Amino acid sequence: MEKIKVHIVGDIVLSKKIGKGLKKWREIFNISQIEIARYLNLSPSVISDYEAGRRKNPGVNTIKRYVDSLIELDKRNGGHTIKALQKILNPSSMEPILQIKEYKSPIKIVDFLNAIEGELPINYQNNNINKTQNTQEIDERLKAQIFGHTVVDSVKAILEMNGQDFLNLYGWTTERALIFTNVSTGRSPMVAIRVSSIKPRLVVFQGVSYLDRLAVKLAEIENIPLIITKLSVDELLDRLKNSFD
């Protein structure tokens, strides 16, 4: 919110014509001069004077109060303009999460892999794109530890979650497995991880019909081990529920 305000104010102050800058943002927020005047307890002609550039060097308080009014009035209108920011501040439904668990002690990825009958994708093992991805290095990374897991229905997640929601997948640590069920190709979940700022330690796909090449490549770029399991959703949830305690 504050960051957006800094950008709006900075943009207006640096406009070649301050008045036009004010008007531009008022139009973006879809608010009338009369509404702003009422909010600020000013005559409507004052707002028109501002936007017409009657004064060549308005004071900074004028700009601040004008921008404040845009934001507050937008809020009152259940405002779309700052809706994305409001979404960030108010987490929405967690329904796409099927199971989330923090472990009492860290678990090695190789043990996790065994518990869910997971396997590395075939072309992951034979990949020549990243020459460092040899057997020895994969073994090294499978020795890494995780502290929890989150199971997500990937279809629901992609449809219902936004950036902030994505952060909520991580519990208290990102050192965890992120498990996507009903995946199909795997591209969408991996793209979502790609654009997210926070990365899991391990990604597991359940329900793969055809593993997408870009998904594999993105996993490599992110340096995240990618595992496939052929268990059903119920069986997977059961195994996870009764393990790692």
Next chain:
Amino acid sequence: MEKIKVHIVGDIVLSKKIGKGLKKWREIFNISQIEIARYLNLSPSVISDYEAGRRKNPGVNTIKRYVDSLIELDKRNGGHTIKALQKILNPSSMEPILQIKEYKSPIKIVDFLNAIEGELPINYQNNNINKTQNTQEIDERLKAQIFGHTVVDSVKAILEMNGQDFLNLYGWTTERALIFTNVSTGRSPMVAIRVSSIKPRLVVFQGVSYLDRLAVKLAEIENIPLIITKLSVDELLDRLKNSFD
């Protein structure tokens, strides 16, 4: 560079004490009051008055000239502070962006659509999923206005950008067209928009071979008009460059 200036100016104007805000940035740039005074052809006491908050509501030109002097004097001294700030505020390469433009005045989406020979996807028009998506409502939304556009190579964008980079696509307003080139199915770009906090006003796909159904559905959920263009990348960039001035 301009972005840094917007950030500095916005930060100063929104400071609880403008004078302290000015001083903070002067100290960051490691420049003396006397240097600023010389640059601006003012008496040194004037700069001190500014920073001491002698006047409660200084004019925007005062702030602009002060910040200009910081930037210009830093440039003369090798630009070290500017370079450091660029790293902080804009960490990675902007290479995936092919073109970014702010319009001098708002453009109707319908006019934009005509300029790039854009069309609505077939199943978008006939879709029954969202019953409100009838011809009349689509026409209404095509009357909406945009204030700029960003053209992005979608393959490079997905591979090289993270969440913060995605915000950089928006210039100074989200009321813009986001144009993805070399799209193929369109699913990845639309997923990326899905998980991003900030949404464009309009999405354009270039280079579509098979339009993905999920991409269309995501556009509807986000309430973002989705347009397809058959122009080549070069032709598209050319048309955009020479339009909307």
Next chain:
DNA sequence: TAATTATTTCGACAAACGTCTAAATAAAGT
């Protein structure tokens, strides 16, 4: 077409700004 609402234009005026100059104080350098 007429009524209503929104915006623009402009004169007026009290308050505040922008800047100078002079003198004092603080900080840095020798």
Next chain:
DNA sequence: ACTTTATTTAGACGTTTGTCGAAATAATTA
């Protein structure tokens, strides 16, 4: 300790801002 440089403080004054209110114009609605 002394000198030099940087910064602060305060009085003064011409210029500009912020705002009101009235009237006119433009846009929207009935």
